Amino acid sequence: SQGVRWEDDGDFQGVRSIVSDQLPWRVERLDSLATFAQGLTSPGDALMTSLLEVAEDIRQIERDLEVAIDDPKFEFLYLPADVFHADSLAMALGKSELSVLHAGLSFMRGGIYFAAAYQNSWTLDGLLVSPDGRDPEAHFHNTLDPLLAREVTRQNNLREARSAFLSGFFYLQNAITIGVEQEQT
Numbered sequence: 001s002q003g004v005r006w007e008d009d010g011d012f013q014g015v016r017s018i019v020s021d022q023l024p025w026r027v028e029r030l031d032s033l034a035t036f037a038q039g040l041t042s043p044g045d046a047l048m049t050s051l052l053e054v055a056e057d058i059r060q061i062e063r064d065l066e067v068a069i070d071d072p073k074f075e076f077l078y079l080p081a082d083v084f085h086a087d088s089l090a091m092a093l094g095k096s097e098l099s100v101l102h103a104g105l106s107f108m109r110g111g112i113y114f115a116a117a118y119q120n121s122w123t124l125d126g127l128l129v130s131p132d133g134r135d136p137e138a139h140f141h142n143t144l145d146p147l148l149a150r151e152v153t154r155q156n157n158l159r160e161a162r163s164a165f166l167s168g169f170f171y172l173q174n175a176i177t178i179g180v181e182q183e184q185t
Helices: 015-022 033-037 044-070 095-116 124-128 136-144 155-181
Strands: 076-079 091-094
Touching: 033 124, 044 095, 044 155, 091 095, 095 155, 124 136
Parallel strands: none
Antiparallel strands: 076 091
């Protein structure tokens, strides 16, 4: 519910207490970011492999949006207020809005491909758990700086990123063009 605090507040349970029995780990792991990250030693490359699968799923959503945008009979997609659990948030998404959504998805997909093109030998444990327990922010930057975007290991992902970013710019321009030309607001 809106306004619920993280920690318990008097007689009211906080989010931490509400979700504690639904977590796949002990609730103590939520005490700090370092406590949560301890033991997470899989390299970033494993995460990137999973994110590349997400990028392919995003690409399928983009294709579905393209069908609607290219269809001359498509006018708008109506989202009733019930979807958002608020009486005043009903909206109609036309081709311009779908183009903006497509552009955002393309940029996200491009970012995934760009990040996955580089060697990602870092681990969350290594990045977020400071061995001396002091200044975790400095530890994060000092650890990640020599590792991030230093060596391209998957050249093809850079080409995919470029293609996704170009698609994003195309659909952003398309959104503006369609928005200017459309008759309804």
